[in-house]
Amino acid sequence: MSDRIVFDNVSKFYGDVLGVNRVNLSIPPGITSLVGPNGSGKTTLMNLMTGLIRPSRGHVSILGLTPDQPEQLFHLVGYSTQYDSFPKGLTGYQCVSSYLRLYGFDRAQSEQLTWAAIDRVGLRDAAHRKAAGYSKGMRQRIRLAQSLAHNPRVLVLDEPLNGLDPLVRAETIALFRALAKGGCHVILSSHVLHEVDIISDQVILMSAGYVAAEGNIQSVRSEIEDHPMQILIRCDRPGELASRFFAEDHVVEVRLHNDRRGLLVKTKAPDRFYLLMNRIALDGFAVESVAPCDDDVNSVYEYLIGAEEPTR
Amino acid sequence: MNSLFWTQISAIVRIEMKKTFFAKRGLWIYLLALAPVALFFTHSMVEIHEHGARRQMVQKSARQLTERDLFSIGIGMSREDVIARLGEPPVSRTRNRRMRTGRHSSIIVPTEIMSYSDGNNELVLAVQNGAVTGIQKASGISLGQDSYVFAGVFQFFFLRLAIFFGCLGIFMNLFRGEMLDKSLHFYLLTPVRREILMIGKYLAGLLAATVIFSTSTALQFIALLLQFDAAVIAQYMDQNHGLAQMAAYLGVTVLACIGYGSIFLAAGLLFRNPIVPAAAVLIWEAANPVLPALLKKFSIIYYLKSLCPFEITLDPGMPPLFALLASNPEPISRYIAIFGLLAVSILVLLAASKRVRRLEINYSAD
DSSP states (O other): OOOOEEEEEEEEEETTEEEEEEEEEEEOSEEEEEEOOTTSSHHHHHHHHTTSSOOSEEEEEETTBOTTOHHHHHHHEEEEOSSOOOOTTOBHHHHHHHHHHTTTOOHHHHHHHHHHHHHHTTOGGGTTSBGGGOOHHHHHHHHHHHHHTTOOSEEEEESTTTTOOHHHHHHHHHHHHHHHHTTOEEEEEESOHHHHHHHOSEEEEEETTEEEEEEOHHHHHHTOTTSOEEEEEEESOHHHHHHHHHTOTTEEEEEEOTTSSEEEEEESOHHHHHHHHHHHHHTTOOEEEEEESSOSHHHHHHHHHTTOOOOO | OOHHHHHHHHHHHHHHHHHHHHOGGGHHHHHHHHHHHHHHHHHHHHHHHHHHHHHHHHHHOSSOOOHHHHTTOOTTOBHHHHHHHHOSOSEEEEEEEEEEOSSSOEEEEEEEEEEEEOSSEEEEEEEETTEEEEEEEEEOOOHHHHHHHHHHIIIIIIIIIIIHHHHHHHHHHHHHHHHHTTOTHHHHTSSOOHHHHHHHHHHHHHHHHHHHHHHHHHHHHHHHHTTSOHHHHHHHHHTSOHHHHHHHHHHHHHHHHHHHHHHHHHHHHHOSOTHHHHHHHHHHHHTGGGSOHHHHTSOHHHHHHHHSSSOOOOOTTSOHHHHHHHOOSSOOOHHHHHHHHHHHHHHHHHHHHHHHHTOOOOOOOO
16 A cells, blocks of 8 residues: 555646646655645645545545545545534534444444544543534634544644644644654645644645645755745854855855844855855854754745745 | 445434434424324314304204204295294394395394204204294214315325425435535545435435324324214224225325435435425426326326325316316326335435535635
8 A cells, every 4th residue: 555645637627717737746644734825726635635526637546545435545534624514413522423433433432532532632621512612723623533533544634723722732733743753644734834834744835726846845945946045144253254255156145134143145056055154164263053044934935936925 | 235334324314313303494394294283183173162062052952953854944934934843943142134225224134043953064044034034054074074185185285295395305405405504524524435325314314204294194184083083083993994094194105205305315416506406396296197108207296196095086166286286197006106106216316326426515715
């Protein structure tokens, strides 16, 4: 069985409206974030993965299975959508346990798995309250419990951190990390770029139905050649160091940092720049730190997609 | 079908039961189902009241009267003749009636209203100036007559409107309602075959429709019988096939739910707006008697009509629409009717299963 989620030249059109176009992806285990503004195709990709919609062209494969095989697929996949899907009148506990009964688990197994899932999202105290009366954050958590209760290998989560308070958000991120560490695919979408930066092993940047870039965020950044990389250098003699940089043809901009204890350098050739830094260190400059400051998702997104920025 | 499928079906039925039985927006279905019960109950209460009044008249009568005695009275007969034949009236009252004598003049004429009864029939006479000027005869309704009325209400209202629209409300909601609520993915994201999901939902709808409408049929029957003596009911049940008729009505109710349920479940997968399929199926069902022989068979009412225990006789004075609805030019045998209806329902469900297999839901804001 493959351990990849594969999109092979997948397009989806809703009549004349483009959902996603010519998507080719091979997603390894770990935390993968889909990033993009509204209408960029994030949820369409997730719905395609789970068979809620079918591709107009191309093929989707989840660990070797197609979404047309729900009987096998959903033993491996859990999907938490943006929308509540609780049957009316059920408590949080019943939402999860009735869901598990559909998997064919008997009452005892369902009970055990339900409590395990509810504990993982920290909702035990409210488990016997009607789900309809839950707050937004609690509904988000019970949806998460529902999607991971059967211990899937692929967890697809649409905006999973929306509505969570900071403490629960941190706990939830820790949960995603633990799942990813255990070999699980955690595919999540988010508008909040700094969050994505913190938790993702890889990102898929979406724009207007196309995949603008994918992979580890630093490797994506290094492939963007038309935007020089910006590097912050903390050192004891920034003015002197600036004059050294101006002599290099790959350095396009040097600015003194606001606190006057560092330099912001833009270079078209990061490899040559780091070699230069080695020489500078040998020349007696006391360099405290050298760190790229625009290889986060936010900057990458801005360079690639420009004006269509998601929420920062 | 293996045990996993049964487990899944029973889980779906359990989840759906709450929605089908206790949905607030389904309240009108209960009202529709209970409307004929209320009708027959009210009718029985009125009859019980009138029967009590006639019985009191018999007790007060000077002599025991027969139907023949009552119907021997004619207009113009003198009051004395009436008294001689029927005795002093058990109930009598005098009213003054204003009678016109010219364009601007009138006189007041005292009118005596005399009532007689033999216990079942009632005779009301208006006597003015010592002579009978008006006669009103009312007969107590027999169980046979009421059975006929029951058949009419069952065929014209209960089958064609109550069960029809009730099934529309229950079965169209099974998929379409969840798409509107954005909650259908609860099922579509589980390892349940789409066909199994459809069967589970259909059975849940069928359970609700059958319980609601069969209970109504039974209650209608009970409400109808309330007005009769225990001996009359016992005779009707034992000797006049009352029990068989009741069983037939219950059977027709269940089969109607099976048939219309399958059609509206399929319609819920195909149409957003329930009015379009409802109107189309309603017209198709009404026009069944005039359809070509082959097309007739793709109709639910075609089979149900032949299963109803009473055939509505076509009266020349009947309005054309009622005549069309009542006519059954090609009655078929009971077994063919049951088999045919089940076959049509299965065909419709098979077509729906193709659709549900390809069903996509996309209610995202993405």
